[in-house]
Amino acid sequence: MRYHYSLRRNENAGPVDLAELTRLAAAGVINDDTPVLPEGSQTWSTYGAVRQGVAASVAAEAVAAGVTRAGAALKGFSWGSMFFGMLLAILGWLTLPWTVLANAARELAEWGKQRLLPSSSSDLPVLTFYMIVMRNLTLVLWAIIAPFCSCLSLFGVGPFYRGYYGWNLGAAVGGFLGGLVFSYFMLLGIAVLFETLAVGVRMANDIKRIAQR
DSSP: OEEEEEEETTEEEEEEEHHHHHHHHHTTSSOTTSEEEETTOSOOEEHHHHHHHHHHHHHHHHHHHHHHHHHHHHHTOOHHHHHHHHHHHHHHHHHHHHHHHHHHHHHHHHHHHHTOOGGGGOSSHHHHIIIIIHHHHHHHHHHHHHHHHHHHGGGTOSTTOOOSSSOOHHHHHHHHHHHHHHHHHHHHHHHHHHHHHHHHHHHHHHHHHHHHO
């Protein structure tokens, strides 16, 4: 759209397009109070009103375009696939500790087969022992001790049993299940902690080897 604008009474200029009006405003020739008449209209406005109206129109068009894109994206969206992906993620989260535990047991078996710990060939043997060797040992020991303590609750003893007046079925089952849940989350926490520290040890080893070259 093109616009006439007035600098003095009864003296009109234009028509010019909005880009030219914007350039004139930037140069200080016109301001927000300058009278502006859209071409083909009989109603005068001001440059400020025209500028704000155009800005609002652009914003509305952007919102409308965004809604259109979102609608087009949703047409090809499969809710069933999303829920199946969520199910896979939940199952992966539930089985993660056992995956970590299996890897720890496999590494311990490999060290036993080779009759050699990884700390013996590391540039940082102490850190490697505590962060990698002890990680696997701690995970395997915890996987043995924690469930055993949970099973003790079924007999009315152990750290997870909360029956205070002799053996109680509810307290026994609750202690057993609570112990298993606690064992699970602790195993997950230990795995994450040691894995984070192990990554740091590996990076330190790599940096030291590079520095020695």
